[in-house]
Amino acid sequence: MRFHTRKWVKPQDLNPNASLFGGRLLEWIDEECALYSIIQLENPKVVTKFMSEINFQSSAVQGDIIEIGIDVVKFGNASLTLRCEVRNKMTRETIISIENIVMVSLDKNGKPQAHGKSEIEFVKDRLKD
Numbered sequence: 750m751r752f753h754t755r756k757w758v759k760p761q762d763l764n765p766n767a768s769l770f771g772g773r774l775l776e777w778i779d780e781e782c783a784l785y786s787i788i789q790l791e792n793p794k795v796v797t798k799f800m801s802e803i804n805f806q807s808s809a810v811q812g813d814i815i816e817i818g819i820d821v822v823k824f825g826n827a828s829l830t831l832r833c834e835v836r837n838k839m840t841r842e843t844i845i846s847i848e849n850i851v852m853v854s855l856d857k858n859g860k861p862q863a864h865g866k867s868e869i870e871f872v873k874d875r876l877k878d
C-alpha cells in the first residue's frame with residue numbers, strides 16, 4: 750500500500766471531545782480516493798459509489814500527523830475498487846481501514862463509462878511515451 754498523503758490535525762478538524770472528527774476523516778479519504786481514481790483512470794469525472802464497513806479503530810488529537818494509504822483491489826469495467834488505510838504517525842496505530850471503496854468513471858452525461866484500464870500506472874511512465 751502506498752501512503753500518498755499526510756494531514757496535520759488542526760483545531761478545525763476536531764469534534765467536541767477534542768479528537769479527530771470522523772466526518773473530517775471521511776472527507777479526506779473520499780477526496781484521496783477521488784484524486785487517485787482521476788489520475789489512474791485519466792478521467793476527471795469520477796464519483797464515489799460505495800464504501801464498505803467503516804470501523805474507527807483509534808483516533809488522533811490536535812497536532813498529530815496522519816497518513817492516508819490507498820491500494821487497488823480491482824479494476825472493473827467502469828469501476829475501480831480501492832482499499833484505504835489511515836495510520837496515526839504519532840501513535841503508529843491504524844485509525845481506520847476500509848476494505849472496498851468503489852469509484853465509478855462517468856461520461857459527460859453522468860453515466861458509467863468503461864475506463865479501459867486494468868493495472869496501476871505511474872505518471873512518470875506515461876511521460877516516457
Ligand SMILES: CC(=O)SCCNC(=O)CCNC(=O)[C@H](O)C(C)(C)COP(=O)(O)OP(=O)(O)OC[C@H]1O[C@@H](n2cnc3c(N)ncnc32)[C@H](O)[C@@H]1OP(=O)(O)O
Pocket residue numbers: 779780783795796797798799824825826827828829851853855859860861
Ligand atoms: C468524489 C465525490 O464526492 S462523488 C459524490 C458522491 N457520489 C455520487 O454522487 C454518485 C451518485 N450515484 C450515481 O450517479 C450512480 O449511482 C452511478 C452513475 C455512480 C452508478 O450508476 P448505476 O446505475 O449504479 O451504474 P451501474 O449499475 O452501471 O454500475 C456501474 C459500476 O458500479 C458498480 N456498482 C454499482 N453499484 C454498486 C454497489 N452498490 N456496490 C459496489 N459496486 C457497485 C457496478 O458493479 C459497475 O461496475 P463495473 O462497471 O466495473 O462492472
